Amino acid sequence: MASTRYALFTATLCSGLGLLLASPLWAWDGVVEKQTFEMDSFTTHGGETIPNVTVGWEAYGELNDARDNVILITHFFSGTSHAAGRYEVDGQPTGYWDAIIGPGKPLDTDEYYIISSDTLVNLNAKDPNVTTTGPASINPDTGEPWGMDFPVVTIRDFVEVQRELLESQGIESLHAVMGASMGALQAIEWASAYPDRVERLISVIGGGVADPWLLATLSAWAAPIRLDANWNEGNYYNGEPPTDGLKEALKLVTLNANHWQWANETFNRDWADEARDPAQDINARYAIEQTLDDIAAARAATSDANHLLYLVRANQTFMAGHGESLEEGLAAIEAPTLMLYSENDLVFAPEGVRGTAELIESDGTDVTLETLDGNRGHLDGVVSINQASDTLRAFLQ
Amino acid sequence: MASTRYALFTATLCSGLGLLLASPLWAWDGVVEKQTFEMDSFTTHGGETIPNVTVGWEAYGELNDARDNVILITHFFSGTSHAAGRYEVDGQPTGYWDAIIGPGKPLDTDEYYIISSDTLVNLNAKDPNVTTTGPASINPDTGEPWGMDFPVVTIRDFVEVQRELLESQGIESLHAVMGASMGALQAIEWASAYPDRVERLISVIGGGVADPWLLATLSAWAAPIRLDANWNEGNYYNGEPPTDGLKEALKLVTLNANHWQWANETFNRDWADEARDPAQDINARYAIEQTLDDIAAARAATSDANHLLYLVRANQTFMAGHGESLEEGLAAIEAPTLMLYSENDLVFAPEGVRGTAELIESDGTDVTLETLDGNRGHLDGVVSINQASDTLRAFLQ
Structure with a gap:
């Protein structure tokens, strides 16, 4: 028993020392502070102006001086900006991708500044940890909630709000953008609309277009x-x-x-x-x-x-690049791309994911396709993401 | 040109002669007469008595003297007894399985007496060609429609009404019973509940139980x-x-x-x-x-x-044999079984179909599994049935 205890103690000590040696002076403690980003007005890609736009955001890790260690996480249909960590010091981690975001994890907060924001028209409008602008918000022109008078917004609009948020922090380029499902649509749109700002694209359980099945x-x-x-x-x-x-x-x-x-x-x-x-x-x-x-x-x-x-509509309108042709929208992507998907996905058909990969690859852009296993189908992109840890770690380097 | 015309003429003549020689004296002309079957009362498997039960039925081909050439067709969720033929002399065929039922077809009306009836609580209660008894029927005790006071009915009840209909025509055994989807559930229940009356079971895009996904x-x-x-x-x-x-x-x-x-x-x-x-x-x-x-x-x-x-509930309650265990319910089946299914079926999971086959086979009953191709998923069992023509013809002999 004594030797076992000693071995355990040694292992713990060495592990502790290793962590101490490898860690930076600053290390994220896993506690998240929700913040808000405000704009006096935002004009949609469709040309409608919305006054007083506010969205919530949170970040894990520290922005470096060169401001070039940024990973943007874009959230799924029913999700929020809470991708990692916990809101209270004594709480359990509640971020949906906590398995892969944190100190020493594939999206390593010791290395990267990882930022995520609530989209416009976020589903969870009544969640105290969510800040969004949509039909439930007050229209300052009437003093009443917008209701169905709120302008239609698209995935491209979600991206533009994120761009404004990043620019407010002096961030001009992304080490990577990564999202699942509706988050994948945003990530793809980022890489298509701003090819010179996106160094790596990670699309999880999503594709380049809302196909008729998805409509x-x-x-x-x-x-x-x-x-x-x-x-x-x-x-x-x-x-x-x-x-x-x-x-x-x-x-x-x-x-x-x-x-x-x-x-x-x-x-x-x-x-x-x-x-x-x-x-x-x-x-x-x-x-x-x-x-x-x-x-x-x-x-x-x-x-x-x-x-x-409004979220249904934002997803329905999606075609990468929001232009005339899907081929052009996807060919515009220059970032090396990792696509993770499930063969059992009942929302984004696997054929559509593979077709998206082919169109991104068509002009020589590097695409890696990898499947996620599990019994959750589409949701394996959220709950089973840890199986892609090694792939993610390698892809981000 | 002349010789081509002559060859065509000869071929037509020979084909005509062949048909003449092979055909029986009576041949079904494809026109369907809808008939009704009435019972003064029907007591459900659950013990509730329903007065004045009436269902529609139609038949193709002729019952032979031995009354042993009967194929019962059981219909799907949104279907009716109209499996083959047309209602008007000059009309187009409108039966859902017209591709396989008719003179010389796999379910050959020159050989078999093929009969199909509307289920209880049939969806198409307002279709003039459908006769059914359910919540929209008048409850003779009140003079008003039953509404939600109608008793819950099950797949077993559908089978019992069919048994009464067949017995009213002196039919005690079935050369085969065949149905798609909810029709497969009825066919399986027939073979499980009355193993000595069913000589062949053909289950199309269905399984032995409503699994949680189907619930x-x-x-x-x-x-x-x-x-x-x-x-x-x-x-x-x-x-x-x-x-x-x-x-x-x-x-x-x-x-x-x-x-x-x-x-x-x-x-x-x-x-x-x-x-x-x-x-x-x-x-x-x-x-x-x-x-x-x-x-x-x-x-x-x-x-x-x-x-x-009520149809939703009838399908939800389904477990072959309607007893304590699915294993017993399926092991009770003695009839050689043909199961046709689609790997793309989003209603009856392919795993469930294969699992059903294994349980029927477990005591030595012969089961043939065959897939249907197409882009319709579950519905390939209805609209793409013709690709199983050779298999059906062989299985029925």
């Missing part, structure tokens, strides 16, 4: 909100919000973003209430229905229904 | 109806029906029953209205959204929303 899938997500009588053409801010419709929309998002392997390995055919047999009671339910409902209800509590409709 | 998918189909304020807990027969909710439900059915290959090969990113750019107008739409809406609206016109909810 229809997104349309299905929007439908339950418009069906809810409380939606009232988007004018619900002085009354009851369309919570039932929002919940059903979020249930579809959860279901589509997963895969039958997850459903069939996680759930069974149990009833929601063991006293109510679904074969005897038309209003009884199965446990999986109740669980999906509970997840949706929790998410709905911090979400805004109109914001979901 | 959740079906739940999503039901949700838009319950969201529609006109649904009114199922009491809408004296007012406006929940047409918007029904349309959204049918859109989800269409989308889930297809595959991204179909969407991406059939549609593009065109706008529904070329004067309304979705990037400028939050209420503008893409053409694929409009097309899916139009399809759904056409189907909704002949459908009943409560019937959809």
Whole structure:
């Protein structure tokens, strides 16, 4: 026992010494401070001007003097800028990519300044840690929430707000831009619109265009909100919000973003209430229905229904480069590209990911395609990202 | 030219002679007569009694004297008994499996008596060619439509009604039972519940149990109806029906029953209205959204929303044998089994189909598994069935 203890002690000591020797003087402690970025006005790519635009942002690691160690993280449909760390000193890490962002991790906060911002029309408008501008925001011209009068915004607009945020910190170029799903669309748009500012592109579970399948899938997500009588053409801010419709929309998002392997390995055919047999009671339910409902209800509590409709539209309008042709939009990308995807993705078809890679590669740009395994389908790009750690580490160097 | 014409004439003559020699005295002309089957009362497997049950049925070919040439066709979720032929002498064939049912076809009407009936709670309650009993039917005890007071019915109940129909024609055994999707569930249930009456089982794009993924998918189909304020807990027969909710439900059915290959090969990113750019107008739409809406609206016109909810439940409750264990339910099947399925099926996971085959095979029952190709996913079991023609012909002999 004594020798085992000694060995353990030695290992701990050496590991500690190694960490001490390898670490910079400053090391991120994992606690995140949410900050906000304000613009007096923002003009969309479509030509509409929105006054008083504010978005939240957070960063991990330190910006170096040359301001050339920046990695921008762009978030997914239901996500926020909270990619890593925790908000409270004693809290557990709650950032969605905490597995790969931190001291010594592939996106190493000892080396990189990693920054992430809430998009416009962010879904989680009622989350106290989220700051966004969208239909739920007050239109300063009327003093009332914008509702459906808010201009349509696109992935390109999300990118332009990020560009302004970065420029406000004196950042002109990105060591890398990385995002999952809707975040991949933003990352691709960055590399296409600003090829001289993006040194590396990492697209996770996303592709170069919203294909017809995605147009229809997104349309299905929007439908339950418009069906809810409380939606009232988007004018619900002085009354009851369309919570039932929002919940059903979020249930579809959860279901589509997963895969039958997850459903069939996680759930069974149990009833929601063991006293109510679904074969005897038309209003009884199965446990999986109740669980999906509970997840949706929790998410709905911090979400805004109109914001979901605007996010659906932002994704639907996406074609890399936002120009006449997808081929041109993707050929404009010069950054070496890493594309991580799942063969079980039910949102971004694997064929579309591979087709995007081919178009980026068409003029000689280097593209690496790698699959993510797991039973979550699309969501493996978020929850199973750690399996790409070695690939990410190598790609970023 | 003359010799070519002569050769063509000879070929036509010989082909005509061959047909004449091979054909029986009676040959089905492809015109279908819809008939109805009535029961004074029907008691469900769950113990509820429903008075005045009526279902529609149609048949192709002639019942032989031994009454042993019967093939029962069981229909899918949104389907009807109209599996083959046409309703009018001069009409085009409109039966969904017309490609494989008819004189000289794999399900040869010169040889077999092929019969198909509308299920209980059939979706197409307002279709003049459909006769069914369900929530939209009058409850003779009240003189009002049943609404949600109609008892829950299961796949086993569909089978029992079919058994009564067949027995009314003196039919005690089936040369084969064949169905797609929900029809496969009925076919499997027939073979499990009545192993001594089923000589061959053909399950197309279906499996032995509603797995958790299917429970959740079906739940999503039901949700838009319950969201529609006109649904009114199922009491809408004296007012406006929940047409918007029904349309959204049918859109989800269409989308889930297809595959991204179909969407991406059939549609593009065109706008529904070329004067309304979705990037400028939050209420503008893409053409694929409009097309899916139009399809759904056409189907909704002949459908009943409560019937959809009851069909969802009938499918959710399905486990072969309706007993304690799936293993027992599938092991009870003795009939040689042919399972046709699609690797791109987003409703019945291919793993579930293969798992069903293994459980049927476990006690030595012969199972043949064959895949269907195409870009329709689940729906290839309906629209692409002709590619299995040789397999079907051989299996039925």
